[in-house]
Amino acid sequence: MDKQLIQECIDACLACVAACEECATACLSEPDIDMMRGCIRLDRDCADVCALTARLLMRGSAVHARACALCAEACAACAAECGQHSHEHCQRCAEACRRCEEACRKMAA
Numbered sequence: 001m002d003k004q005l006i007q008e009c010i011d012a013c014l015a016c017v018a019a020c021e022e023c024a025t026a027c028l029s030e031p032d033i034d035m036m037r038g039c040i041r042l043d044r045d046c047a048d049v050c051a052l053t054a055r056l057l058m059r060g061s062a063v064h065a066r067a068c069a070l071c072a073e074a075c076a077a078c079a080a081e082c083g084q085h086s087h088e089h090c091q092r093c094a095e096a097c098r099r100c101e102e103a104c105r106k107m108a109a
Contacts, residue, residue, distance in 0.1 A: 005106060006057055009068065012096075012103035013054035016075060019096035020047035023082060026089035039081050039090065046078035050100060057107070068108040075101035 024043035027036040053071040056064045079097035082090040 005103075009100075009103040009107045010054050010057050012100040013050040013057070013071065016050045016096045016100035017047045017054070019093040020044070020050070020078065023089045023093035026087065030087065036085070039085060042074075042078040042081045043093065046074045046097060049074040053104065065108050068104040072101045072104040072108060075104065 020043040024040045024047070027033070027040045027043065030036050049067075049071050053064070053067045056067045061067070075097040079094045079101065082094035082097065085091075
């Protein structure tokens with residue numbers, strides 16, 4: 001496996017963890033928190049899956065490809081949800097999720 005691709009995926013996963021955590025925290029301060037519940041849930045799920053995937057990639061785990069496939073799925077769902085909201089934190093999160101999804105799809109192939 002290409003070390004550069006692995007590092008790019010790890011970096012994308014870690015950036016996505018940060019963006020998702022920031023988004024979830026910011027969503028908790030939005031005036032209409034009921035509208036943000038789905039976003040917060042997906043942010044948290046995505047952050048957890050991205051963190052796990054990054055760790056599996058770092059250690060060269062034999063299950064990294066399956067983790068990357070799951071991570072891409074989680075990122076796609078989170079990007080779709082965050083992309084629906086006009087908040088800057090949601091838009092940043094959606095972009096980080098899309099980058100991570102792309103990197104993980106390459107690693108899962």
